[in-house]
Amino acid sequence: MLSLLKTSVLVFLLAAVANSTPIEKKHDKYIAYPIEHSEFSSIGKRYESESFDGTGANYNIKLKIGSNKQEVSVLIDTGSWSLNFPGVDAKCHGGKCAAGTTFDPSESTTFRNLSIFSRSLYGGGGAVQVSGFKSTDDFYLDDGKKLPDFEFNLLNATYYPRGIFGIGYSTDANVSYIAATKKAGYINNAGFSIYTGSDLKGTFLLGGVDKAKYEGELALYDTHLAIPGKSITTSNGTVLPFPSVLALDTGNVGLTLDPTIVDQIFKEVRDEKGKVSCDIALAGNKSFTFDLGQGIKINVPYSDVFYWNSGKTACNARITKTGHHGATQNVGVPLLKHTFLTNNYETGKLGVAPVRYTDESDIVDFWF
Numbered sequence: 001m002l003s004l005l006k007t008s009v010l011v012f013l014l015a016a017v018a019n020s021t022p023i024e025k026k027h028d029k030y031i032a033y034p035i036e037h038s039e040f041s042s043i044g045k046r047y048e049s050e051s052f053d054g055t056g057a058n059y060n061i062k063l064k065i066g067s068n069k070q071e072v073s074v075l076i077d078t079g080s081w082s083l084n085f086p087g088v089d090a091k092c093h094g095g096k097c098a099a100g101t102t103f104d105p106s107e108s109t110t111f112r113n114l115s116i117f118s119r120s121l122y123g124g125g126g127a128v129q130v131s132g133f134k135s136t137d138d139f140y141l142d143d144g145k146k147l148p149d150f151e152f153n154l155l156n157a158t159y160y161p162r163g164i165f166g167i168g169y170s171t172d173a174n175v176s177y178i179a180a181t182k183k184a185g186y187i188n189n190a191g192f193s194i195y196t197g198s199d200l201k202g203t204f205l206l207g208g209v210d211k212a213k214y215e216g217e218l219a220l221y222d223t224h225l226a227i228p229g230k231s232i233t234t235s236n237g238t239v240l241p242f243p244s245v246l247a248l249d250t251g252n253v254g255l256t257l258d259p260t261i262v263d264q265i266f267k268e269v270r271d272e273k274g275k276v277s278c279d280i281a282l283a284g285n286k287s288f289t290f291d292l293g294q295g296i297k298i299n300v301p302y303s304d305v306f307y308w309n310s311g312k313t314a315c316n317a318r319i320t321k322t323g324h325h326g327a328t329q330n331v332g333v334p335l336l337k338h339t340f341l342t343n344n345y346e347t348g349k350l351g352v353a354p355v356r357y358t359d360e361s362d363i364v365d366f367w368f
């Protein structure tokens with residue numbers, strides 16, 4: 001009798017403990033890099049003709065490289081697949097590279113030159129070149145963890161003002177930072193999330209999704225980069241269907257859209273002389289609405305696309321045409337700065353939603 005009573009009390013206590021203990025363990029296996037949304041000047045990726053005063057912005061983060069943990073600022077690019085950055089003596093766009101963008105291999109005892117020359121081409125038509133030698137070194141995370149012998153190109157010449165951190169889909173842990181951090185056991189799922197706040201600062205997350213940072217539910221697509229968007233609506237209500245998929249490319253400072261769409265957008269902002277007019281484009285808080293399907297609509301102010309040159313004599317636009325009607329469109333920062341973008345490389349699912357501006361944070365592991 002007594003022993004039975006004891007047993008049932010014990011069972012009761014165990015049940016109470018089980019109920020009050022959270023079932024879900026808090027997710028802490030992620031890596032977070034702060035994004036610096038720096039201004040991009042004339043030498044913008046894929047924007048050779050953009051003037052110096054253009055306020056095109058880009059997503060940059062700092063990587064810690066080598067035995068002495070040198071901080072090197074690189075541009076996050078969802079549209080390419082490898083990492084490169086300039087060496088100390090490299091030429092950036094023909095001149096000296098800016099402080100904080102270069103790596104000095106002589107100061108790292110773990111640097112290894114693989115002595116394989118590599119030239120990469122970027123931009124539509126591959127007109128833009130960077131060159132250097134394949135190399136490896138150790139990379140450090142903020143908590144001191146080390147990613148050993150990760151491969152990159154140490155550049156001697158680049159068209160761009162800094163290195164390019166290609167995070168496009170790749171399962172090769174030798175060259176994909178995302179695959180490498182998974183292989184090292186620092187994250188559970190090889191995938192990333194990227195978003196910026198209203199102050200244009202944001203976070204690049206490896207191995208996690210911050211559920212507080214977007215509105216509503218994520219729209220999920222079975223794709224690594226390009227999504228079947230529905231349409232773009234201009235400020236005067238013209239609905240222009242997308243004839244082809246949209247590649248979401250953080251390395252593009254502008255929007256590369258179908259010629260039929262670009263012609264109509266420009267038509268609506270021309271003055272009586274036929275010139276694109278910032279007086280028209282920037283008046284009255286105009287915005288585009290991107291309908292990405294699955295109920296996802298993202299507003300992009302005209303002021304993220306149209307801007308005056310320095311003398312206020314000409315109106316510039318961060319919009320270009322694809323090579324031909326029906327070619328893949330490539331949408332960059334003007335859309336992505338308003339978008340929460342996440343991609344799980346293990347399931348091949350990509351998620352988007354309008355970004356939510358908040359200081360709250362709720363980082364979870366990939367569930368899709």
Ligand SMILES: *[C@@H]1O[C@H](CO)[C@@H](O)[C@H](O)[C@H]1NC(C)=O
Pocket residue numbers: 087105113114115116133154
């Ligand atoms: C890497 O090796 C190549 C070929 O041997 C050489 O030309 C280059 O200067 C080396 N780079 C560095 C940083 O040592």
Ligand SMILES: *[C@@H]1O[C@H](CO)[C@@H](O)[C@H](O)[C@H]1NC(C)=O
Pocket residue numbers: 091117131132156157
């Ligand atoms: C970069 O290195 C390659 C191979 O050594 C060389 O042909 C090229 O001239 C170099 N570029 C610059 C700007 O030094």
Ligand SMILES: *[C@@H]1O[C@H](CO)[C@@H](O)[C@H](O)[C@H]1NC(C)=O
Pocket residue numbers: 172174
């Ligand atoms: C990765 O690097 C290792 C060591 O250098 C090499 O054995 C392996 O073949 C490489 N893997 C790929 C996919 O290139």
Ligand SMILES: *[C@@H]1O[C@H](CO)[C@@H](O)[C@H](O)[C@H]1NC(C)=O
Pocket residue numbers: 236237238267268
């Ligand atoms: C929008 O502008 C274009 C070009 O000026 C014009 O053809 C079209 O009718 C306008 N649409 C509306 C709804 O005002």
Ligand SMILES: *[C@@H]1O[C@H](CO)[C@@H](O)[C@H](O)[C@H]1NC(C)=O
Pocket residue numbers: 285287299
């Ligand atoms: C401009 O338009 C956006 C949405 O289209 C809206 O959220 C914002 O409040 C408007 N701003 C002003 C100053 O009217």
